[in-house]
Amino acid sequence: MKQGYFEIIENVALTRDVFRMKLQGDTSAITAAGQFVNIKLDGFFLRRPISVCDVEGEVLTIIYKVVGDGTHLLAHMSTGTKLDILTGLGNGYALEKSGSSPLLIGGGVGVPPMYNLAKRLIAQDKKVTVIMGFNASNELFYKDEFEALGARVLVTTVDGSAGIKGFVTDAIAEAGDVSCIYTCGPEPMLKAIYNATDCPAYFSFEERMGCGFGACVGCTCKTKYGNKRICKDGPVLCREEIIW
Amino acid sequence: MVNDNLNLKVNLSGLELDNPIIPASGTFGFGYEFAELYDINILGSFSFKGTTVSPRYGNDTPRIAETASGMLNSVGLQNPGIEKVISEELPKLKKCFNKPVIANISGFSIDDYVTACRLIDRQEQVGLIEVNISCPNVHNGGMSFGASAQAAAEVTKAVKAVTTKPIYMKLTPNVTDIAEIAKGCESAGADGVSLINTLLGMRLDLRKRKPLLANTTGGLSGPAVFPVAVRCVWQVYNAVKIPIIGMGGVSSAEDVIEMMMAGATAVQVGAANLVDPFACKKIIEDLPRVMKKYRIDDLSDIIGGAH
Numbered sequence: 001m002k003q004g005y006f007e008i009i010e011n012v013a014l015t016r017d018v019f020r021m022k023l024q025g026d027t028s029a030i031t032a033a034g035q036f037v038n039i040k041l042d043g044f045f046l047r048r049p050i051s052v053c054d055v056e057g058e059v060l061t062i063i064y065k066v067v068g069d070g071t072h073l074l075a076h077m078s079t080g081t082k083l084d085i086l087t088g089l090g091n092g093y094a095l096e097k098s099g100s101s102p103l104l105i106g107g108g109v110g111v112p113p114m115y116n117l118a119k120r121l122i123a124q125d126k127k128v129t130v131i132m133g134f135n136a137s138n139e140l141f142y143k144d145e146f147e148a149l150g151a152r153v154l155v156t157t158v159d160g161s162a163g164i165k166g167f168v169t170d171a172i173a174e175a176g177d178v179s180c181i182y183t184c185g186p187e188p189m190l191k192a193i194y195n196a197t198d199c200p201a202y203f204s205f206e207e208r209m210g211c212g213f214g215a216c217v218g219c220t221c222k223t224k225y226g227n228k229r230i231c232k233d234g235p236v237l238c239r240e241e242i243i244w
Numbered sequence: 245m246v247n248d249n250l251n252l253k254v255n256l257s258g259l260e261l262d263n264p265i266i267p268a269s270g271t272f273g274f275g276y277e278f279a280e281l282y283d284i285n286i287l288g289s290f291s292f293k294g295t296t297v298s299p300r301y302g303n304d305t306p307r308i309a310e311t312a313s314g315m316l317n318s319v320g321l322q323n324p325g326i327e328k329v330i331s332e333e334l335p336k337l338k339k340c341f342n343k344p345v346i347a348n349i350s351g352f353s354i355d356d357y358v359t360a361c362r363l364i365d366r367q368e369q370v371g372l373i374e375v376n377i378s379c380p381n382v383h384n385g386g387m388s389f390g391a392s393a394q395a396a397a398e399v400t401k402a403v404k405a406v407t408t409k410p411i412y413m414k415l416t417p418n419v420t421d422i423a424e425i426a427k428g429c430e431s432a433g434a435d436g437v438s439l440i441n442t443l444l445g446m447r448l449d450l451r452k453r454k455p456l457l458a459n460t461t462g463g464l465s466g467p468a469v470f471p472v473a474v475r476c477v478w479q480v481y482n483a484v485k486i487p488i489i490g491m492g493g494v495s496s497a498e499d500v501i502e503m504m505m506a507g508a509t510a511v512q513v514g515a516a517n518l519v520d521p522f523a524c525k526k527i528i529e530d531l532p533r534v535m536k537k538y539r540i541d542d543l544s545d546i547i548g549g550a551h
């Protein structure tokens with residue numbers, strides 16, 4: 001973990017309420033896809049945890065949805081503003097068991113962490129398929145970006161306005177042979193994927209956080225291997241340890 | 245250094261601290277996360293996570309909610325149990341912290357307090373025992389002992405009978421008259437008191453029309469409670485002669501001075517560590533500047549100085 005000041009160099013809307021922010025600063029503590037950062041915002045006591053979407057040299061990319069006052073403030077920040085950020089938080093996704101044809105599944109703002117993960121796996125010559133699930137076509141973002149990396153992309157929408165009509169689990173059959181699953185999204189989605197598959201799989205969880213770095217045990221969950229802190233021992237848990 | 249002749253040392257019932265800054269129980273774990281960031285030996289001491297006789301998972305999540313200038317927590321004393329703390333955490337802690345530590349102990353019966361305090365009292369790393377009779381997040385225990393002077397005195401007496409180290413009773417502000425409780429502890433032999441624990445509070449999730457915390461209620465801490473804490477320390481200082489460890493919303497060196505002038509001998513920093521992991525380090529480094537600003541040569545001189 002590191003604390004540092006990052007300068008906003010881009011803050012643009014991808015959809016009506018989802019934004020991409022690029023930040024420049026010391027990214028050296030970020031060591032794995034699926035880790036997150038914790039952002040201090042003026043006027044708010046607790047920091048806001050957001051997944052690393054990508055990291056390239058000194059540039060950190062995050063993608064966030066406006067859901068409350070903190071993310072609303074974030075969306076209105078201009079370039080040049082400096083933010084106090086804790087980086088290198090959480091375990092991130094382990095790549096060792098990915099096999100030759102990993103499947104990455106993101107739901108809504110669970111899609112962003114899949115980007116850096118896809119990049120790392122493709123760099124290892126893996127055949128990467130990405131399923132991204134949304135409610136409707138107007139929520140869709142980053143399809144082209146994933147394709148530009150060389151990933152095969154399957155889109156699902158609940159209302160059928162883009163891609164396959166239904167949930168992400170309705171697209172798993174189309175992914176073909178899958179060696180390992182990496183996923184991030186709402187908990188009901190994670191559970192549906194857990195139940196629908198039996199290959200090695202990694203699931204990224206969310207919890208309300210006090211600190212984000214393991215000190216307050218505010219984010220504890222029970223696993224088959226004992227209590228784990230989502231912020232420090234997670235946010236990624238593997239199939240074997242999860243208790244639903 | 246340019247600290248000239250400034251004296252930051254304070255003394256808690258014979259335990260000398262290099263400075264009055266102590267991370268508060270539950271906000272510093274067992275120190276490891278912070279030891280990765282800075283040398284925690286710069287601290288006066290620190291109070292480790294509230295420990296009970298048996299291991300505890302604590303309450304369901306969500307356990308954390310944000311408030312204006314603060315936070316609610318309903319962790320509910322998650323801890324590995326006294327035996328594991330002694331056999332695993334203390335040896336691990338020894339590698340990154342070479343000063344006497346404050347042991348924070350909780351219980352659900354007088355027997356619990358006695359058992360845990362007797363065991364922890366034998367640990368040479370422990371310099372002082374802080375007996376938490378004020379946790380608002382557990383049922384049938386915790387806060388109920390801190391809610392009456394008589395019950396607080398009973399716990400104090402029972403614990404004093406089986407220990408040799410200084411015993412500081414940690415008090416709750418969720419009472420009509422905190423000074424009465426402090427007097428009860430003093431008369432039963434407490435070496436000091438530690439205050440305040442969190443204020444009982446709650447928030448609702450408007451969309452779900454339900455409490456935000458799984459436990460319904462939680463404890464409020466952070467800058468929002470600072471004035472309440474200063475008032476409590478002030479009242480207790482007027483009522484007892486034993487030393488006070490003051491806490492509640494402290495986040496700057498100025499806050500430390502204010503707490504001490506109200507009557508605290510040492511000061512704990514809680515929630516501030518969670519949002520700024522360097523909070524204690526920054527406060528310690530800033531103290532000499534603030535001491536000079538208010539023309540303080542020796543911190544011990546200002547304890548209760550506003551009375």
Ligand SMILES: Cc1cc2nc3c(=O)[nH]c(=O)nc-3n(C[C@H](O)[C@H](O)[C@H](O)COP(=O)(O)OP(=O)(O)OC[C@H]3O[C@@H](n4cnc5c(N)ncnc54)[C@H](O)[C@@H]3O)c2cc1C
Nearest residue numbers: 046049050051063064065068069070071109206207208310
């Ligand atoms: C590990 C992790 C990674 C995340 N990654 C992303 C991401 O990449 N993109 C994205 O859009 N969102 C992400 N989130 C969710 C994001 O943290 C919340 O949407 C955000 O904190 C909401 O803040 P707010 O002030 O707008 O909302 P409010 O509801 O006003 O926030 C009030 C409090 O609740 C907390 N909170 C609210 N919703 C959540 C939530 N879902 N999870 C945890 N805490 C919450 C806030 O941090 C704050 O402390 C992630 C959450 C976690 C735990």
Ligand SMILES: Cc1cc2nc3c(=O)[nH]c(=O)nc-3n(C[C@H](O)[C@H](O)[C@H](O)COP(=O)(O)O)c2cc1C
Nearest residue numbers: 268269270294317376440441465466492493514515
């Ligand atoms: C997440 C969290 C966990 C806590 N756990 C304990 C505990 O285990 N034992 C205890 O005596 N106090 C506990 N407290 C209370 C603090 O030690 C302190 O008394 C209180 O938070 C007020 O200080 P602050 O406003 O600086 O946080 C906890 C506080 C927080 C925020």
Ligand code: FES
Nearest residue numbers: 210211212217231
């Ligand atoms: S949020 Fe504090 S331990 Fe996870």
